[in-house]
Amino acid sequence: MKQIDDLVRGAVAYEDGLDLLAVAPAAEVDPALFGALADAVARLVRGGWQPAELHRAVVRRGGTDRPLLAAALVDAIAALLRGYARRSVDERWLAQADELGAAVWWSADASYVSELTARRRLDRISVVDDLLGLLVVLRALHPIEVLVPPPGSALVPSTKASAVDSRLLDKVRALLAKAESTGYPAEAETYTAKAQELIARHAIDEALLAGRDGAGADVVPFARRIGVDHPYENEKASLLDAVAEANRCHTVWSPDYGFATVFGFDADIDAVDLLYTSLLVQAGRAMAKAEPPGGKAGRARLKTFRQSFLVAYAVRIGERLARATELAIEEAAAASDLLPVLRSRDEQVRETMAKIFPRTVRGRGSRVDSLEGWESGREAADRAILN
Template sequence: MTSVQARISAVVGGTVDYETGLDALTVAPSTEVNPVLVEMLREACDRLLRGGWQPVELHRVVERRGRPTHGQLVTDAVAAYLRGFSRATVDQRWLAQAETLGAHVWWTADAGYLDEITTRWRSDRVTVLDTVLSLLTVLSEVPPVEILVPPPGSPAVGGRRSGADGSGRIDERLLDRVRALLAKAESSTYPAEAEAYTAKAQELITRHSLDEALLVARDGNRTVVPFARRIGVDHPYEGEKASLLDAVARANRCHTVWSPELGFSTVFGFDADIDAVDLLYTSLLVQAHRAMAQSEPPGGKAGRARLKAFRQSFLVAFAIRIGERLAGAAKAALAEATRSTAEIGSPQPVDLLPVLAARDEQVRETMRQVFPNTVRARGSRVDSREGWESGREAADRATLPGRDPAGS
C-alpha cells in the first residue's frame, strides 16, 4: 500500500481528520495522488455495481447523500466499468440506465482523468480533489443492496420476461399514449379534464395487463417470471409518498418493500405492471402536490407547524383514498375483462381469477426470496383534520378506470 493510498484510506475511514488529509493531498505531487484517487474511486464504484446497485440508483443515492458533482463522477465510473464488457452480454435494463445517465468515456486517458475533469468543470485542483475524496467517503457508507438486475458479467435471469414481445415492458406505442395522457393530466388546470386523462391512461394500462395475463395462460409453452425495480421516494414526507406508491402498486398487482434509509421502495411484479406503477405513481404525485398547493393554509413562521401537519395529513388521506378507489376500479376492470372474454369465446377459455392468483403468488414468492424478513411499517399520524379532508377530496377527483370522469 502506497503512502498516498494509506492516507486516503485513513481519511475515508475516519482515522484522519478530513481537512488535514485533504491538505496533505493538495501539496503532494499530482503524479502520485491522481492515479491512486482515480483507481480507488473506480474500485469503490465497481464494488457497488457488482454488488447489485444499478447505475441510476447509485447516481441517485450519492447525490442524495452528497453533492450533484458526485453524481457526475459516478456517471463516468459507470462508463469506465462498462468498458470491460461486450454490450451484447449486458442486461438491457442495466444498459438503459447507463444511457439515461449519458455514461460514455469522454476522457482521453485514465491517467489524466482528474486533469481533464478539472478543465471540463472549469474548476481548480483543490476543488476536484475535495470532490473525489468526499465521494469516496460517501461510497464507503453506501450499504449493500439486493441484486435485482444481473450486473455486467453475471448470468442472465432464467425465464422469459413478461410483455408481448418478450422485452418485459409495455409496448412502446402504448407507453407513448399513456405518457401523453398523463402529461395532459398533469398540466391541466381543470380537475374534470385531468381526471378524464388519468382515467383513460389507467384504462389502457389495466386492459394491457389483463390481456398479457390471458396470453401467457393460454400459451403453455410461454414462461414469464416476475421481477423487481427500485423506485425513488424523495423527501420531504417520504413515508406518506411511499404509502401512495404502495397503494398504486397493490392496485396493479404488485407489492412493495419500503427502505427509508435509502429513499426508495422496491416494487415486485411483472415488468409491464411495474412500468404502470412507475408511470401512475409519478403522475399522481404531481397531481397530489398541485392539489395540495391549491388548498393548503398560509405558511410563515407562525403557521409553519400547521402547514407541515396539513401537508402530511393531506398526503396520508390522498394515499388511503386513492387506494380505496383503485381497489374498486381494479375489481370493475376485472369484471369487464371477464365479460369480454366470455362473450368473444375462445377454443381455450381461461378463468382470469386463478390466473391472477397464480401470478400474485409468483410475485410474493419472488419478494420472499429477496426480502425473507420484512417488518410492517407503522401508519403515519394525522394531525390536521383540514389536511385529511382536503387530501380525500383531491383523491376523489382522480377518476380511475371504469369510472365516469365526474367521479363518485
C-alpha cells in the same frame, strides 16, 4: 494510497487528510484517487447497485450543491463499462448508464483529475475535495439485492414479462400529461380514468394470454426499484404502495436508501411507475392550491397539513383504484377463466418477493394531525382518480 484510505475510513480528520493530500505530489495522488473511485463503484455494482440507483444515492446524500460528485460517479461507471463488450452487459443495466450519459472522455486514468479540473474550470483542491466526498458517500453504501445482472456476470436468457406495448405507453403518457397540465379537476379525472382503463385492459389481456394453454410459462415476475424523494417520503411511499397493490404488485420500502422495490410482472410494474409519477404530480399541484399560508408562524401547521394531505390522498387513491380494479376483473371474469390465472400470478409474485426479502417488517402508518389536510387530500384524490 494510504492517506486516501485513512481519510475515507475516518481514521484521520477530513480537513487534516485533505491538507495532507493537497501538499502531496499530484502524480501520486491523482492516479490513486481515480483508482479508489473505480474500485468503490465496482464494489457497489457487484453488490447489486444499478447506475440510476447509484446516481440517485449520490445526489441524495452528497447534496445538489455539489454537482461534481454525480458527474464523477457517471465517469466511474463509464470507466467500468469500458472493460466489457456492450453485448455482454444486461440491456437494462446498459440503458441506465446510457441515460446518464456515461462515456469515457478523458485521455488516461492517471490524468483524469487534471483533465477534470480543466474541463470544469475549477482549482485542483476543490476537485480533489469533491472526489474524496464522493468516496465517503460511496463507502457508506452497502450491498443490496441483485435485481439485474451486473457487468461481468453471466447473462441468462430474459424470462421477464413483456413490457407494455410502446404504442400503448405513448397513449397512456399523453393522457397523463394532459391530466397533469389541466387546471380543471373534471378533465384531469377523465384523462386519468382513460389511462387507467387502457392499462387495466392490457394487463388483463396479458394475464389471459399467459394462462391460455400454458402460453407464457417462461415468463416470471420481476422487481424494480423506484425512487421516493423527500420530503414526506413515508407518505409518498404509501401512495406508491396503494398504486402498486391496485395493479397486482407488492412493494418493500427501504427508507434508508429512499427507494421502494416493486415486485410484479413487468407490464404491471410499468403501469405502477407511470401512474405513481403522474399522481404525485397531480397531488403536488392540488396540495399547493389547498394548503394554508406558510411563513414562520404557519410553518408547523403547513407541515402537518402536507403530511395529512398526502396520507389521505394515498388512502383514497387506494380505495378508488381497488374498486376500479375489481370492476375490471368482474367484467373480464364473466367471459373467461381470469380469476385462477390472477391467483396463480399473485402467488408467483409473492414467492419472488419472499426469495429476495425473506424477512420484512410492516411499517408504521403516518400520523394525521390536520383534519384540514386530511379532507383536502381525499378531495384531491377524488378528482385525480377514476370513479
